[in-house]
Amino acid sequence: MSQSLDRALVLLDALADGPRTLDQLAEHAGVHKTTVLRLLRTLESRRFVQRDDARHYRLGTALFDLANRSLDSRDVRRAAEPALRELNELTGHTVHLASYEGGEVVYIDKFESRHQVRMYSRVGKRAALHCTAVAKVLVAAMAPDRRERLAAAIDYVPMTANTITTAEAYLAELAAVAERGYALDDSEHEDFIHCVAAPVRGQRGEVLAAVSVSVPKVLLDHDGLLALVPDLLRTAASASAACGHTAAAQT
Amino acid sequence: MSQSLDRALVLLDALADGPRTLDQLAEHAGVHKTTVLRLLRTLESRRFVQRDDARHYRLGTALFDLANRSLDSRDVRRAAEPALRELNELTGHTVHLASYEGGEVVYIDKFESRHQVRMYSRVGKRAALHCTAVAKVLVAAMAPDRRERLAAAIDYVPMTANTITTAEAYLAELAAVAERGYALDDSEHEDFIHCVAAPVRGQRGEVLAAVSVSVPKVLLDHDGLLALVPDLLRTAASASAACGHTAAAQT
DNA sequence: CCGCCGATTGCGTTCCACGCAACGACTAGT
DNA sequence: ACTAGTCGTTGCGTGGAACGCAATCGGCGG
Numbered sequence: 430m431s432q433s434l435d436r437a438l439v440l441l442d443a444l445a446d447g448p449r450t451l452d453q454l455a456e457h458a459g460v461h462k463t464t465v466l467r468l469l470r471t472l473e474s475r476r477f478v479q480r481d482d483a484r485h486y487r488l489g490t491a492l493f494d495l496a497n498r499s500l501d502s503r504d505v506r507r508a509a510e511p512a513l514r515e516l517n518e519l520t521g522h523t524v525h526l527a528s529y530e531g532g533e534v535v536y537i538d539k540f541e542s543r544h545q546v547r548m549y550s551r552v553g554k555r556a557a558l559h560c561t562a563v564a565k566v567l568v569a570a571m572a573p574d575r576r577e578r579l580a581a582a583i584d585y586v587p588m589t590a591n592t593i594t595t596a597e598a599y600l601a602e603l604a605a606v607a608e609r610g611y612a613l614d615d616s617e618h619e620d621f622i623h624c625v626a627a628p629v630r631g632q633r634g635e636v637l638a639a640v641s642v643s644v645p646k647v648l649l650d651h652d653g654l655l656a657l658v659p660d661l662l663r664t665a666a667s668a669s670a671a672c673g674h675t676a677a678a679q680t
Numbered sequence: 681m682s683q684s685l686d687r688a689l690v691l692l693d694a695l696a697d698g699p700r701t702l703d704q705l706a707e708h709a710g711v712h713k714t715t716v717l718r719l720l721r722t723l724e725s726r727r728f729v730q731r732d733d734a735r736h737y738r739l740g741t742a743l744f745d746l747a748n749r750s751l752d753s754r755d756v757r758r759a760a761e762p763a764l765r766e767l768n769e770l771t772g773h774t775v776h777l778a779s780y781e782g783g784e785v786v787y788i789d790k791f792e793s794r795h796q797v798r799m800y801s802r803v804g805k806r807a808a809l810h811c812t813a814v815a816k817v818l819v820a821a822m823a824p825d826r827r828e829r830l831a832a833a834i835d836y837v838p839m840t841a842n843t844i845t846t847a848e849a850y851l852a853e854l855a856a857v858a859e860r861g862y863a864l865d866d867s868e869h870e871d872f873i874h875c876v877a878a879p880v881r882g883q884r885g886e887v888l889a890a891v892s893v894s895v896p897k898v899l900l901d902h903d904g905l906l907a908l909v910p911d912l913l914r915t916a917a918s919a920s921a922a923c924g925h926t927a928a929a930q931t
Numbered sequence: 932c933c934g935c936c937g938a939t940t941g942c943g944t945t946c947c948a949c950g951c952a953a954c955g956a957c958t959a960g961t
Numbered sequence: 962a963c964t965a966g967t968c969g970t971t972g973c974g975t976g977g978a979a980c981g982c983a984a985t986c987g988g989c990g991g
Contacts, residue, residue: 431722438726445749475689479782488750493804496747498696499739531730553744
């Protein structure tokens with residue numbers, strides 16, 4: 430483990446919330462400001478941070494570049510994009526693409542709602558495993574033993590009155606999801622929002638990602654949400670087809 | 681300057697192009713693989729990289745998180761988004777938002793074209809200063825002396841037959857841009873694409889960013905492109921208003 | 932079963948990153 | 962204008978962190 434690198438990563442994390450001064454960063458990281466200065470200089474030389482003004486630093490363009498270069502090289506994202514955009518335009522609601530990697534579910538693409546109500550989510554943000562529709566889809570696609578291990582490890586933090594709070598209930602829900610081919614989040618994460626999600630599959634039928642539509646309850650009741658399922662499934666199928674084709678040509 | 685941090689940043693950069701093995705990374709960075717392993721472990725503990733399989737590493741989710749958290753906290757981007765999206769839906773063409781920071785012009789948002797023809801651009805990518813419409817808008821907004829210093833420092837790499845290749849021509853072009861309030865890229869960057877761009881202004885009339893529309897020449901000729909200018913200017917005005925700009929403050 | 936390749940670990944050494952303290956630049960208050 | 966205070970910056974000596982080496986482990990294929 431590298432101490433200086435670790436400290437630098439802490440700095441980057443702090444800078445993600447907005448410009449910071451040397452002292453703020455030093456205090457946050459718990460090190461001498463001289464040390465922070467040196468680290469920032471190195472980060473600056475590689476364009477990972479840049480000076481905002483005389484005393485503020487902010488994240489630099491290299492980070493955006495890296496992140497988007499890497500996102501762009503994900504076949505799922507590129508392949509699914511047209512289908513998702515179409516779904517977004519058709520329904521007018523927020524559309525997410527999420528994938529499971531490194532033990533967590535992460536949003537890798539997002540199409541904003543046309544309505545004023547916006548969700549607090551973001552590309553790169555982690556989705557809770559126990560109370561989001563995308564996570565249910567992705568976990569439901571795993572082998573049973575892995576599913577169970579994961580279910581046992583989850584900390585079932587209750588977010589709303591509907592949040593699933595036990596491993597048993599979670600596993601039962603996953604079975605239902607696998608059965609019917611799509612997942613629901615019935616206001617289990619946020620009181621005012623419910624979602625439906627479906628899997629995007631690759632060449633050999635493996636689940637690569639999950640698409641979801643999130644709708645404020647004031648705009649659509651439960652039946653209205655379910656009425657979106659056919660469109661969702663069509664989108665998922667179309668995205669899957671796009672992945673089936675490119676997956677063959679890709680390494 | 682921190683040696684280990686610097687090496688780690690090189691590793692991240694290498695990983696942005698896709699998964700790599702320990703040896704590949706060690707060779708690329710020119711250090712012993714033990715060193716690489718240690719750095720990767722630190723990066724992994726902070727979710728900046730993750731293991732792809734037994735012998736491949738890839739960028740982790742923390743990077744996406746950071747980048748998008750930071751992008752999200754940019755007021756311009758959030759404020760301008762609705763206007764840009766509307767322009768994208770209205771015209772069907774690629775819409776970019778770019779800003780000048782740290783001596784370079786960077787795309788901070790992008791709305792894809794509805795047509796099959798796609799531009800090779802990306803959020804986080806740097807835009808060339810001498811042959812893109814957004815850069816012209818942003819540089820034209822600077823104080824004359826700064827403009828001249830910048831113009832003198834540019835390496836005028838010719839991209840097409842129309843690319844501006846001298847500082848004199850560039851400065852003349854900037855003057856014209858400042859005069860008429862929008863910029864053109866008449867196939868100066870890519871043969872088949874031309875663009876128009878306009879400034880997004882803040883409260884005190886200062887230029888915060890630039891919006892552009894990029895159109896393949898096969899879809900729209902030069903006059904057709906110019907016909908988009910009113911829509912572009914309306915969008916820019918609407919985005920400016922969202923950023924606190926009042927017409928009274930106009931310079 | 933063995934040989935090969937790449938990841939991993941233990942270890943001694945070196946040099947690099949650390950904090951201290953002094954300095955410089957700038958601001959604000961009187 | 963002077964001064965006090967704040968924050969960024971620099972030089973330096975020291976300790977420990979990061980380095981590369983070499984040995985070991987582990988998986989895969991022959």
